[in-house]
Amino acid sequence: MSDNGISHENLPSSEQESAHGEVERAHDPFVDPGMPAHRPRIQDIDERAAKRSERTVAGLFTLSMLATIGFIACFVAFPVDKIVYVWPFGHVSALNFSLGLTLGVALFAVGAGAVHWARTLMSDVEIIQERHPIEATPEVAAQAKRDFLQGAAESGFGRRKLIRNTMFGALALVPLSGVVLLRDLGPLPEDKLRKTFWKKGLMLINQNTNEPLRPEDVTVGSLTFAQPEGLDEHNENFNNEIAKAALMIVRIQPADIKDKRELEWSHEGIVAYSKICTHVGCPISLYEQQTHHVLCPCHQSTFDLSDGARVIFGPAGHALPQLRIGVNGEGYLEALGDFDEPVGPSFWERG
Numbered sequence: 555m556s557d558n559g560i561s562h563e564n565l566p567s568s569e570q571e572s573a574h575g576e577v578e579r580a581h582d583p584f585v586d587p588g589m590p591a592h593r594p595r596i597q598d599i600d601e602r603a604a605k606r607s608e609r610t611v612a613g614l615f616t617l618s619m620l621a622t623i624g625f626i627a628c629f630v631a632f633p634v635d636k637i638v639y640v641w642p643f644g645h646v647s648a649l650n651f652s653l654g655l656t657l658g659v660a661l662f663a664v665g666a667g668a669v670h671w672a673r674t675l676m677s678d679v680e681i682i683q684e685r686h687p688i689e690a691t692p693e694v695a696a697q698a699k700r701d702f703l704q705g706a707a708e709s710g711f712g713r714r715k716l717i718r719n720t721m722f723g724a725l726a727l728v729p730l731s732g733v734v735l736l737r738d739l740g741p742l743p744e745d746k747l748r749k750t751f752w753k754k755g756l757m758l759i760n761q762n763t764n765e766p767l768r769p770e771d772v773t774v775g776s777l778t779f780a781q782p783e784g785l786d787e788h789n790e791n792f793n794n795e796i797a798k799a800a801l802m803i804v805r806i807q808p809a810d811i812k813d814k815r816e817l818e819w820s821h822e823g824i825v826a827y828s829k830i831c832t833h834v835g836c837p838i839s840l841y842e843q844q845t846h847h848v849l850c851p852c853h854q855s856t857f858d859l860s861d862g863a864r865v866i867f868g869p870a871g872h873a874l875p876q877l878r879i880g881v882n883g884e885g886y887l888e889a890l891g892d893f894d895e896p897v898g899p900s901f902w903e904r905g
């Protein structure tokens with residue numbers, strides 16, 4: 555056994571006791587080898603070499619800026635469907651190829667510039683920091699601050715203004731690539747989500763028969779679905795428009811209508827409400843004629859059609875929008891305008 559309690563077989567061979575009882579430490583693997591001698595780089599001793607490196611770094615940052623500008627130019631210039639031949643890839647999308655190439659060059663150049671700067675111009679003197687308690691003493695903190703300031707001074711960040719400014723330029727321009735890509739999210743909806751196909755004078759068309767509705771077609775207790783006159787199902791926008799304009803129509807005894815505005819916007823107790831649930835937009839289809847409640851089948855939101863279609867149960871946060879209706883000169887039900895609020899999910903109110 556050694557004097558620290560470890561059996562001899564478990565000690566490194568160099569620490570096993572010799573025949574004379576002495577510990578051999580000639581090849582102690584734990585001896586601190588120390589730091590290798592610092593070898594100055596060519597840039598440390600030759601100012602012309604340092605200038606060359608500075609120009610290289612600035613050139614790379616400038617290349618990054620140009621590539622980012624090129625990225626934006628390609629994004630604007632190339633149509634999505636333009637195909638070009640590029641050796642050795644063959645026929646490729648001009649837009650995708652140019653965007654990938656310019657963005658790749660921009661990112662590579664800014665990275666390569668930073669690496670070249672660090673390897674050739676920033677100080678490469680290794681600084682040893684001894685192990686110490688986690689909380690630094692005031693002296694150590696002061697030394698760390700001095701080391702940091704020394705490193706900052708030796709990096710040339712303040713002195714080499716060309717590098718610093720081109721780097722800031724490159725870093726400022728690179729994110730622009732992401733900004734211009736936002737254009738691919740498509741055109742802004744403008745007021746398309748706030749307006750529907752309905753406008754003053756459009757007749758209410760029964761969705762089952764495709765015939766204009768007369769007041770006498772809507773009987774107490776029935777639920778009728780309607781769409782605007784002129785909304786052709788062969789139109790390419792039909793699905794978008796019907797998703798906003800779909801109506802449900804019921805007749806309620808005027809005396810049973812509790813909401814004053816609802817009564818004013820009805821015709822002889824016939825009320826027209828958006829069929830689109832204000833929770834997440836399912837079409838409402840279940841009507842309970844005794845209570846005048848309608849139920850959305852998706853998450854069971856329930857609306858009281860005799861009281862302004864207010865929500866009486868479920869997750870919907872907003873009453874169903876009502877369409878003001880009347881009767882035209884030929885005796886058909888017609889809209890007296892568009893909905894006065896957006897239809898569908900009630901996130902509009904929180905926007």
Ligand code: FES
Pocket residue numbers: 831832833834835836850851852853854855868869870
């Ligand atoms: S979509 Fe109607 S309750 Fe959820």
